[in-house]
Amino acid sequence: MPQNPSLPSTKPPTPRERARARTIEDIVRLGREHLALHGAAALSLRAVARDLGVVSSAVYRYVENREELLTLLLIDAYNELGDEVDAAVAALPEADFSGRFNALGSAVRRWALREPARYGLLFGSPVPGYRAPAERTTGPGTRVIYALMALLDGAYRAGRLAAPGGRAAVAVPLAADLERIRAGMGLAVPDGLLARGALVWTSLFGAISFEVFGQYGADTFAAPEELFAHHLAALADLAGLDPSADPAGRRPE
Amino acid sequence: MPQNPSLPSTKPPTPRERARARTIEDIVRLGREHLALHGAAALSLRAVARDLGVVSSAVYRYVENREELLTLLLIDAYNELGDEVDAAVAALPEADFSGRFNALGSAVRRWALREPARYGLLFGSPVPGYRAPAERTTGPGTRVIYALMALLDGAYRAGRLAAPGGRAAVAVPLAADLERIRAGMGLAVPDGLLARGALVWTSLFGAISFEVFGQYGADTFAAPEELFAHHLAALADLAGLDPSADPAGRRPE
DNA sequence: TGTACATCAGTGAACGCGCGTTCACTGATGTAC
DNA sequence: TGTACATCAGTGAACGCGCGTTCACTGATGTAC
DSSP, X not given: OOOOOOSSOOSOOOHHHHHHHHHHHHHHHHHHHHHXXXXXXXXXXXXXXXXXXSOGGGGGGTOSSHHHHHHHHHHHHHHHHHHHHHHHHHTSOTTOHHHHHHHHHHHHHHHHHXXXXXXXXXXXXXXXXXXXXXXXXXXXXXHHHHHHHHHHHHHHHTTOBXXXXXXXXXXXXXXXXXXXXXXXXXXXXXXXXXXXXXXXXXXHHHHHHHHHTTTTOTTSOSOHHHHHHHHHHHHHHHHTBOOTTSOTTOOOO | XXXXXXXXXXXXXXXXXXXXXXXXXXXXXXXXHHHHHHOGGGOOHHHHHHHHTSOGGGXXXXXXXXXXXXXXXXXXXXXXXXXXXXXXXXXXXXXXXXXXXXXXXXXXXXXXXXXXXXXXXXXXXXXXXXXXOHHHHHHHHTHXXXXXXXXXXXXXXXXXXXXXXXSOOOOHHHHHHHHHHHHHHTOOOOHHHHHHHHHHHHHHHHHHHHHHTTTTOTTSOSOHHXXXXXXXXXXXXXXXXXXXXXXXXXXXX
């Protein structure tokens, strides 16, 4: 049974604690590599132990079981994606809403193409027999949608988010859901724009998933970056982002 | 080595041939059930053989190996989805473009929610170590996008597809891709609308994947049908479908 | 209509593999007095 | 500063499992003459 590393981390870590933390880091790193190479279903504690240069049972000192390692890898991947998205967004001025939107979408795509198997773990078919513990993964798992919603909400508060036209009315039960989300995230955007934001969110990942998972077919699109840039621009329109007042010199990545 | 069932199927099938075809059907049916229950990674020839009431090596009379069974199941699933989409679309008058668009999207969603594991096989993370043979799966695998594009092209030819506004210009390399697609599918829609159609396509599957794969979180949306109906309406707008002339009495499913 | 032969479905044993997990154990590293 | 004890990392063997695939075989079903 693995020892609980540090409940109240008051004192500085002892050498043993630091060695232990480093080993856990190694395990996660090796697990990450296995994930990237062979996919989640093929992730095995024995293989990780081999790479760690240790007998298979030794891993159980650090990780309760295979599920737990999967959870660690899930959190690790969500956080890496979240970090990269946050950094890409923060690199542009706060008032450049369209620029930040582009940066967010491009950052997700870049990470997904670089880490297809980990992207698949997060946004692909569920791993059979594994259910992520919500209390540990919800936080890291919602970072991208939080970043997107904060961006759109900021644009709305700045008067730079146009009201949606078209045929889409918000029905009553959906309005209740949206109100709950708005309250939970501290947003100001009205229903129509919030619903559009949700669509933009799923659409972004839909476009990326098709590219990463190879749905487009072998040689349908020779210029996938162009296609994605086009999609991003259309999604910015769909979200209601007003292009007129964007700082000059911005261009899609 | 499995015998090739029928290259030139001239004569009526012999009893043996019919028994053989029935057994293959049984294998696909059982494989389908295993897929639905445990996912593609857990699909095993031994398990199928057990369910078939036969020793494991006997399956090799009918199926070359595990890969081949996966391919059969892939084709089977693509065709079932394609059949249901086609039927849903054909149930509405040809001129009711918005209605048919709704029917198409709803049919995909319905099938996906009913068959989450098979949906995951088609549109989720790739099965590790498996590559679908393009020459056998491309046909069935493109039925939905063909149906969607035929629908949008019909609307365009009928003057019922509005030119896209917004910031999205089509860059040159992308235009070349689009021209190839247009020629290959015999379409008339211009670049802007074609690119929008591709975005609508990926967005539709993005929305469905999030719902099927549980990305929304446990209780974020109590009314997922409402959300999807809203998304479909927004996607109809995005595609450029003109709502004004739709037959009365149409409503989203 | 009957016989000799070819085809085919299914059997059963086997090979070699990797997996998750448990358990009693040996030494090394830390801690309390 | 030294000693006795507790903690912990890692070992090695084992249990029981399921998998894909091959192979020589037995019988039943079909086919040619």
